[in-house]
Amino acid sequence: MEEVDKILIHSLRFSGTDIPEEVQSIREFTTELIVESVVRCLRVINPSVGSSLCHVLPPGMSARFRIGMSLAQACQDLGYQGEVGYQTFLYSNEPEIRRLLLFLVEKLPRDASEDANQPVGKSTTLHRAIAAAIKEQLALPWVPPACRTPRLQLLQGSCLLKRFQAQPLVLPRESDPFLGKVPPERKEFFVKFLPPVSAQLSRPASLMPSLLELNMAELSTAQDWENEWKSQGLGSRMTPEEYHQWKRQRLQRRLLDQFRQASPRAGPAHQGTAQDLIQLLGAFGAGREHAGALAKGSRFTHTQHLAYKQEAESPEQVETLPMSRTSEQDLRERQATELEALEGELGHLMEQIEALEGQIATLGLTLTQVEGEVRQRQLGVTERDQVLRVKGCAVQLLPDAENNMAKLQVVVESSAQRVIQLAAQWEKHRVPLIQELRELKALHDSKELESSQRLSEIRELHERIRSSAEEAKRKDDLYKQLLMELESLPKDVSRSAYTQRILEIVGNIRKQKEEITKILSDTKELQKEINGLTGKVDRTFAVTDELVFKDAKRDEAVRKAYKYLAALHENCSQLIQTIEDTGTILREIRDLEEQIESETSKKTLSNLERILSDYRAMKQENAALLSRTRET
Structure with a gap:
């Protein structure tokens, strides 16, 4: 049992239990050490269950009994078949504790138990390396600043702490999700003039915060766009590009409205600036509209496009804004009049568009019918031309019918003789050609069979190469994993x-x-x-x-x-x-x-003595609680 206890103690230390060096067997385990070992194993096996358990025994007896019952229930949930209760932990004996700890150690997850046919990827290897480094740093005890070595000063000191201060970064992109394809000028700037990310920052310490901030902004933007597209974009029956353009036009319209409302309220010193901004925004909106107009869409999309176009094509209305201070009532009346006029004009245009669409549909059907009739008449004309040509030749030959018939007979006979001669010549050439064709077919069949065999061999070879590459990659990943595990193992144990x-x-x-x-x-x-x-x-x-x-x-x-x-x-x-x-x-x-x-x-006598002492402690606690209740 000594060897079994040593292996068991080593496994418990590997799971995180702080077992003193002088403890060499399960017989020397105290109640506190047993509870700590069981809780540490439960945390490794099932973190959701073990995280709610405390590995330190409280001084109160009622709390100890509750912890013992919780540990017994957790062990039973894991599938332990033996008898277990609070007495197993508080008044333990060696055989029961050994069986329980052996069961928990067998339940511990082991890296070596993973399937060798499923190699761990680079991300998992990196995560394990990070976890091993963090675990190693957490295992180091805190040391006062005056007693720290240079290595501990790097790990526990404040020299490596930096402020989280992010700066804007510019990254090269092939396309923009909102603006579409990147223009060639911007690509040229990315290739020739854009400095590296590390050179864009004034402080090297802000590189990591800037990258994290940029990545978080991109993820947040992508998530917001996905939520908005699922909630509103799909219901608009537009493509993503049309939806982006519609949002841009709506933003431009709102900005124009804001500038129009703010222009009369501004003083003389700000009126020129507001007028310049309105003109610039109008020019920007018109350029954007001509550059990327909607090619397809529903009637509602075309209606909004026409409305925005009318607003963008009325710079004289923006320019003729009153420079003098007018009352709000006159402004509202003027806006209402303009709105009514625009609505009437919009309705008139809509009626004209509907009428034109009906006419276009009617004309399209008429045009299709006319094209079909024209094709049929052209076919009839071609047939009649051929019949007319034959009849014309026959009419020309009618005056001298006998001579023409004799000439035709001579031509027919000569044609028959010529056909016979050609057939004899073809027969002479056909036999060797047929023989050559058969030989070529046989050669082609043999080559095709050989090529199919070669092709199957090539496919098998490619399959072997692919499997060998996968096997090499798997073994490489397994080698890296095993090398990392070897490096993470303690060096003092051979x-x-x-x-x-x-x-x-x-x-x-x-x-x-x-x-x-x-x-x-x-x-x-x-x-x-x-x-x-x-x-x-x-x-x-x-x-x-x-x-x-x-x-x-x-x-x-x-x-x-x-x-x-x-x-x-x-x-x-x-x-x-x-x-x-x-x-x-x-x-x-x-x-x-x-x-x-x-x-x-089993330490029956000592357990009885401990039970009696615990019973006296519980009686004292109950008496103290009764005295407190009486005092209150």
Whole structure:
């Protein structure tokens, strides 16, 4: 058990339990150490359960009982089949605690138990390296500034702390989600004149905050756009580009309204500035509108486009804003009049657009029908031209019909002879061509078969290359992971020591098995010999009894010998029975000694004393609580 306890203690230390160096077995575990070990294991196995448990025992007995019940319930939830309760932790014995800790250690997650066919990626390796570094830094105790070494001064001092101050950064982009494709001038600026990110900052310490701020802004913008597109953009039946342009135009319109409202209220010194801003915004809106007008969309989109276009094409209205101070009532009346005029004009334009759309649809249908009729008439004209040409030739040949018929007959015969000659010539050329075609087909089939075999071999080779590359990548990742785990392991413990210890344990177990087998074989041989001797004694006594009994009828001395023989046999039987009883008693004594040892290991007396002391402490706590309630 000593080797088992050492391995168990090593696993508990690896899980984060602070076990003193002088503790070498489970027998030396205190109640506080048992509770801490169980809580640390539960935190590693199931952080959601272990985080709610405290690894330090409180002084109050009621709180200790509650912690014991919580730990027992958590172990049962994990699947522990043994008996466990608050007494297991508060009044523990060695065998029960060893079984419980072995169960928890077996439940601990191990990196070596991962599937080797699923290599860990670079991100997981990086996360594990970061976690190992953080764990190493957290394991270092806090040291006062005057006692710190240079390394501890770097880790625990304030020299590495910097203010989180971000600065604007410019990153090269291929496209902008709101402005579309980046123009060539901006790309040229990115390639030739844009400095690196580290050179854009006035302080090197603000590089990381600036990158984090930029990344967070991009993520927030993308998330806001996704939410807005799902909530409003999809219902507008526009494309994302049209929706962006519509939002830009709406923003321009709002800015124009704000400038129009702010222009009469501004003083003489600000009227020129407001007028310049309005003109600049109008020019910007007109340029944007001509540059990226909507090509497709619904009637509502076209209506808004026309409305925005009318507002953008009325710079004279913006320029003719009154420079003098007018009353708000006149301004509202003028705006209402302009709004009514614009609405009337918009309605008139909408009616004209609808009428024109109807006319366009009617004309389109008429045009389609006319084009179909024209195609049909063109086909009829072509057929009639061919018939007319044939009939014209026949009319020209009618005056000299006999001579023409004779000439036609001669032409037909000559054509037939020519066809026969051509057929004979073709037959001469056809046989070798057919033979060559067959040979080429056979060659093509053989080459095709060979090419298909080559193609299958190439595919298999590509598959092997791909699998070999994946295997190499997996082994490379596994090698990096194992190398990192090797570096994270403590350097003061050698692998050979653990290997030697395991080999010694295996050798001891093998020797014990051999000794047990030898003892069992000796026991069997001894039992067989005892059975043989017992049978021999019984047979000898039966033969002797029969012989002596025959002579005992005639001789008095033989009769006494027979009595002595019976008494001897009875005494020997009693002696054998006594020896067997003695062996049974010795076995019972050994069993009782083992039970005594096990009961002694359970610390029954000490547990009873602790239970009594805890009972007195609980009575004192109850009395204190009663006195407090009476005082209140």
